[in-house]
Amino acid sequence: MHEIIVNLHMHTRYSDGSGTHKDIAQAAMQTGLDAVIVTDHNVLVQGVEGYYRFARDPSTPLRTSRVLLLVGQEVHDQDRDPQKNHLLVFNANRDLSTLADDPQTLINGVRDAGGICFMAHPKDPEAPAFHETDISWEDWSVQNYTGIELWNGLSELKTIVPTKLHGLFYAFFPQFIGHHPIPETLSRWDELLSHGRPVVAIGGSDAHAMHMRMGPLQRVIFPYLFHFKTVNTHVFIPESLTGDVSTDKKMIYDALAAGHCFVAYDLPASTRGFTFKAKGLGQSAIMGDTLPAKGGVTLQAHLPARAEIHMIKDGQRISVWKNSQVCTHTATEPGVYRVEVYRNYLGKKRGWIYSNPIYVR
Numbered sequence: 001m002h003e004i005i006v007n008l009h010m011h012t013r014y015s016d017g018s019g020t021h022k023d024i025a026q027a028a029m030q031t032g033l034d035a036v037i038v039t040d041h042n043v044l045v046q047g048v049e050g051y052y053r054f055a056r057d058p059s060t061p062l063r064t065s066r067v068l069l070l071v072g073q074e075v076h077d078q079d080r081d082p083q084k085n086h087l088l089v090f091n092a093n094r095d096l097s098t099l100a101d102d103p104q105t106l107i108n109g110v111r112d113a114g115g116i117c118f119m120a121h122p123k124d125p126e127a128p129a130f131h132e133t134d135i136s137w138e139d140w141s142v143q144n145y146t147g148i149e150l151w152n153g154l155s156e157l158k159t160i161v162p163t164k165l166h167g168l169f170y171a172f173f174p175q176f177i178g179h180h181p182i183p184e185t186l187s188r189w190d191e192l193l194s195h196g197r198p199v200v201a202i203g204g205s206d207a208h209a210m211h212m213r214m215g216p217l218q219r220v221i222f223p224y225l226f227h228f229k230t231v232n233t234h235v236f237i238p239e240s241l242t243g244d245v246s247t248d249k250k251m252i253y254d255a256l257a258a259g260h261c262f263v264a265y266d267l268p269a270s271t272r273g274f275t276f277k278a279k280g281l282g283q284s285a286i287m288g289d290t291l292p293a294k295g296g297v298t299l300q301a302h303l304p305a306r307a308e309i310h311m312i313k314d315g316q317r318i319s320v321w322k323n324s325q326v327c328t329h330t331a332t333e334p335g336v337y338r339v340e341v342y343r344n345y346l347g348k349k350r351g352w353i354y355s356n357p358i359y360v361r
């Protein structure tokens, strides 16, 4: 398996972002990402998908580097008040925004169009100081979606800006924003997992590169470059990216659909190298896979550096390893097992890694 770093969920001038697809590709390359997935609101932008190549160093123009830019969309019903139920749609063969008024019809449409979908910012509270309304996911009766966006950079910001002054502070010091996914989203995920079917977690930046004006102050806040260093989705694909768009696109979307990925906060330190695997009787599994419980299953997580590892089974914390780089747990009974990793950064314990589960049945 080959690990690639993907930043997904972001906006350009085609909706409410300030940059172009090329700006995004350039920022992604500068940050060392392998791929980005752009998701403008209610529009499937055509003709921009592909590999973008940039000179790595102006003095040696032949040394180029590339980044894969894919295009999905974020669909919601613009006539609904408030505008809840945002859905991230990837790999669909057509624009699905006309189905926005009913979430289940939309999800069925995504499946019919060969796509996968994730509930965007499932909990997205109001931020009255900025006249921002609550745009959480509301319709929890829906079926057949792929998963949820566990950690969304912007939703989290809305939880920590009770006043305009707080907003101003984070605009200038965005490295203090990231703490962990919103706790209600984490517990909602565990609840959904308890219903017995896989629910894939992804992390989205929701990057807009917004222009801010406050009196004499003008600034692009949370530029793409910053977002791409923060909440990423690390994806495991069967072989390294080939450079062929359709081959690589298929590998990435197949892996996301299978949950072969983890949610990472890469700002404190790179999470590259994290693995969570399991071995059973003659079978092995990675995140997203299922193994039979019979005969026992050994679960093991490896970190790229020492940190605090929590093993979660069916939503319950069953073990904590402090200051460790490896942890092992022997599972003798069925359950949904996942790992959370925390480390200290800027004076606080912050979430660093949220694995997708291994399903022991």
Ligand SMILES: [Zn+2]
Binding pocket: 074, 086, 120, 121
């Ligand atoms: Zn949204």
Ligand SMILES: [Zn+2]
Binding pocket: 009, 010, 011, 074, 120, 206
């Ligand atoms: Zn968005």
